[in-house]
Amino acid sequence: MKMNHGAMLRLAALVPALVPALLLGGCGDSDVREVRSWMDQVKSETKPKVKPLPDSKEFIPYAYNQQGAVDPFSPAKMADAGLLAQARSALQPDLNRQREALEAYPLDTMSMVGMMQKAGTSFALLRIENSIYRVRAGQHLGQNFGLVTRVTPAAVEIKEMVQDASGDWVERISKLELQESKETGK
Numbered sequence: 001m002k003m004n005h006g007a008m009l010r011l012a013a014l015v016p017a018l019v020p021a022l023l024l025g026g027c028g029d030s031d032v033r034e035v036r037s038w039m040d041q042v043k044s045e046t047k048p049k050v051k052p053l054p055d056s057k058e059f060i061p062y063a064y065n066q067q068g069a070v071d072p073f074s075p076a077k078m079a080d081a082g083l084l085a086q087a088r089s090a091l092q093p094d095l096n097r098q099r100e101a102l103e104a105y106p107l108d109t110m111s112m113v114g115m116m117q118k119a120g121t122s123f124a125l126l127r128i129e130n131s132i133y134r135v136r137a138g139q140h141l142g143q144n145f146g147l148v149t150r151v152t153p154a155a156v157e158i159k160e161m162v163q164d165a166s167g168d169w170v171e172r173i174s175k176l177e178l179q180e181s182k183e184t185g186k
Contacts, residue, residue: 091168091169091170091171092161092169093145099140100139100140102126102128102139102140102142103140103141103142103145104143105142106142106143107141107142107143107144107158107176109128109129110126110127110128110141111126111127111179112155112156112177112178112179113125113127113132113178113179114178115153115178116134122137122151122152123135123151124148124176126141126156126176135151135156136148136151137149137150137151142158142160142174144161144162144172145160145161146158146160147159153178154177154178155176155177155178156175156176157173157174157175158173158175159172159173159174160173160174
């Protein structure tokens with residue numbers, strides 16, 4: 001059989017494409033059959049091991065005995081709740097009082113940097129932002145109706161009025177302690 005030059009070039013171009021196809025064809029189905037037979041063998045030999053469930057605990061119902069219990073809707077219970085609410089509202093801060101300048105700043109932005117006495121009154125020196133303020137017992141500061149109760153060389157003690165989760169006013173004691181100077185180590 002005689003081939004012309006153009007046919008030989010086309011055949012030469014097909015050979016590189018046919019070689020990988022023939023090689024892959026040789027891989028065929030034999031490996032897959034081998035793997036499947038091994039999986040079937042392992043599956044037949046493997047026995048699942050499941051622990052039995054533990055016995056359930058015996059449920060003992062609670063017998064509710066309402067004898068001697070206070071009826072939550074009785075008028076006496078409502079009166080007690082009213083007295084308790086009045087007692088709690090006695091702690092409410094004076095919301096009509098004119099606010100002082102230092103009540104505009106939260107306590108965590110203040111730091112005590114010193115203390116001084118003038119005419120027998122102790123003043124704490126507080127740094128707020130880049131300014132120094134002096135405060136004495138009886139002044140208000142902080143955003144939670146804070147009242148300075150005591151000034152010592154080491155700290156300023158503050159009584160704040162905050163609302164708890166139920167909306168009742170409660171007292172909270174806070175302290176601003178003297179900050180050590182970075183320059184002198186004091």
